[in-house]
Amino acid sequence: MREIIFDTETTGLDNRADRIIEIGGIELFNHFPTGNVIHIYINPGDQKVHPDALAVHGITDEFLKDKKPFAEVAEEILTFFGDAKWIAHNATFDMGFINAELARIGLPPILPERVLDTLSMARRKHPMGPNSLDALCRRYGIDNSHRTKHGALLDSELLAEVYIEMIGGRQAAFGLSMTATSGQNGRGDATEEDDVVIASVFERPRPLAPRLSQSEAQAHEALVAKLGEKGIWAKYASPN
Secondary structure, three states: OEEEEEEEEEOOOOOOOOOEEEEEEEEEEOOEEEEEEEEEEOEOOOOOOOHHHHHHHOOOHHHHOOOOEHHHHHHHHHHHHOOOEEEEOOHHHHHHHHHHHHHHOOOOOOOHHHEEEHHHHHHHHOOOOOOOHHHHHHHOOOOOOOOOOOOHHHHHHHHHHHHHHHOOHHHHHHOEEOOOOOOOOOOOOOOOOOOOOEEOOOOOOOOOOOOOOHHHHHHHHHHHHHHOOOOHHHHOOOOO
8 A cells, every 4th residue: 555645835824825835755655664755846936935934944935936836846746646645734734735736737636535634633543632743743752853844855754653653653564465376276265385474574764762761761770789689670681
């Protein structure tokens, strides 16, 4: 199953007038990053970046002057997404802009059934909130300290980690798949000559932040020292 975790930055909040100026996306296959990404800055034409939006993402009109307009990058974007699921945090906002841009150049919209909103997922999973991307990073121990401003690719990378945690974390690493061979009979049933189950294990792109504070670790080491050499914890205490 192919999914694209993506984010956009815009000139403002009104998709009828404002325009997309950045899109970033991360490809997942069976819930694991493949390393394939898309990251494009887009010239919004005559539409200027609103000061409030500039304060959020820091992308200036001057920076965007030599970038291509949406009409010239639409094919690249649609080819990258292909038939994958479009996944975004507060997807209503992003898809409103995507479909408005597509309409301007005479292309059909992305249908709702192809879209998944991680904000809606988070609200169902954590009804007491908060469920902003920063709050979810804190909840799941994902390091977002380098996120000083919003950026489409950075936010997509963080959201990919959040999404994987929300659907079960790295337990998905043990996903199993059957590989059919010529030993399969005409009905599609497995025979003795078929390959057995193949399990693939993937590592996190970044380790989770430590959940044990330095003071807690020191207190544990002090307790182990009090137990003496016969204490069972002494076998597992890491040497200093």
